[in-house]
Amino acid sequence: MAEDFDLPKGDLMRGKRGVVMGVANNNSIAWGIAAQLAAQGAEMAFTYQGEALERRVRPLAESIGVKLLIPADVSDEASMEAAFAAVKAEFGTIDFLVHAIAFSDKNELKGSLVENTTKANFLRSMEISAWSFIEASRRAAELMPNGGSLICLTYLGSERVIPNYNVMGVAKAALEAATRYIARDLGPKQIRVNAISAGPMRTLSLAGISGGRAMIGKGRSWSPLREDTSMEGIAGCALWLLSALGRSTTGEVIHVDAGFHIVGLPDEEAEGIGG
Numbered sequence: 006m007a008e009d010f011d012l013p014k015g016d017l018m019r020g021k022r023g024v025v026m027g028v029a030n031n032n033s034i035a036w037g038i039a040a041q042l043a044a045q046g047a048e049m050a051f052t053y054q055g056e057a058l059e060r061r062v063r064p065l066a067e068s069i070g071v072k073l074l075i076p077a078d079v080s081d082e083a084s085m086e087a088a089f090a091a092v093k094a095e096f097g098t099i100d101f102l103v104h105a106i107a108f109s110d111k112n113e114l115k116g117s118l119v120e121n122t123t124k125a126n127f128l129r130s131m132e133i134s135a136w137s138f139i140e141a142s143r144r145a146a147e148l149m150p151n152g153g154s155l156i157c158l159t160y161l162g163s164e165r166v167i168p169n170y171n172v173m174g175v176a177k178a179a180l181e182a183a184t185r186y187i188a189r190d191l192g193p194k195q196i197r198v199n200a201i202s203a204g205p206m207r208t209l210s211l212a213g214i215s216g217g218r219a220m221i222g223k224g225r226s227w228s229p230l231r232e233d234t235s236m237e238g239i240a241g242c243a244l245w246l247l248s249a250l251g252r253s254t255t256g257e258v259i260h261v262d263a264g265f266h267i268v269g270l271p272d273e274e275a276e277g278i279g280g
């Protein structure tokens with residue numbers, strides 16, 4: 006629940022409405038971000054993958070006053086059309102969008118990219134994890150006559166080789182490039198578009214990656230801050246980007262990972278910590 010996090014309250018999002026895509030449960034990054042936005046006065050609609058998740062998502066949504074809950078499978082165009090039509094009918098216009106969605110067959114998130122990637126899963130991973138942000142951006146922008154702000158979630162595996170991340174790394178590279186092109190396209194409409202590159206978090210998505218727990222241990226022991234990435238840190242970055250505080254920033258990929266991404270070789274002493 007929202008009380009699990011230490012979230013600063015205020016009015017930075019008061020009067021703003023938006024769509025949060027990708028809450029699956031109370032560990033979801035989308036949930037941490039939504040809880041922070043609510044604590045700053047935002048009004049939101051949640052889209053979630055399908056009926057099977059409603060039982061978990063509804064109580065979370067209700068706990069922060071979210072009334073509009075819409076099932077939307079991003080690989081189904083009709084479902085996306087219906088979801089954004091529902092948002093338009095309820096809100097008219099919106100100010101922000103959070104895209105926190107990714108998928109790949111977990112059998113391909115291990116071992117060799119070259120040997121272990123099928124064309125079908127490559128295309129599906131790209132569709133759900135990268136294409137869907139382009140489509141959601143287009144649909145959201147149609148509801149943003151007064152400008153707005155869009156964010157998506159990415160990971161360092163797009164820039165560096167991370168064991169087992171494989172096809173997701175390729176999809177995240179596409180997502181980050183898309184972020185820059187969408188920022189170029191929507192900038193003249195005063196719509197800002199950015200990506201948050203988060204350190205590893207204990208979510209359903211991480212559980213699908215072989216050795217996901219080890220990613221957390223290494224993050225803690227190698228990062229300059231010597232700590233796990235926090236949900237509060239990610240949510241705070243989202244608040245900055247989605248509120249007026251983030252004006253003038255667009256097309257960026259911002260790392261929120263306790264500084265892990267700057268390390269080329271860990272300090273000898275660091276390797277012994279955590280693990």
Ligand code: NAD
Nearest residue numbers: 027029033034054078079105106107158205206208209210
């Ligand atoms: P999560 O499993 O809680 O969220 C992933 C969401 O994607 C779920 O809500 C799921 O229902 C949704 N989804 C998958 N396929 C979908 C489809 N076809 N249609 C609609 N929704 C679909 O995990 P998370 O870690 O919170 O992931 C959110 C985002 O953060 C993802 O983009 C992920 O890659 C990114 N990310 C996660 C980490 C991490 O370590 N957990 C690190 C960096 C970035």
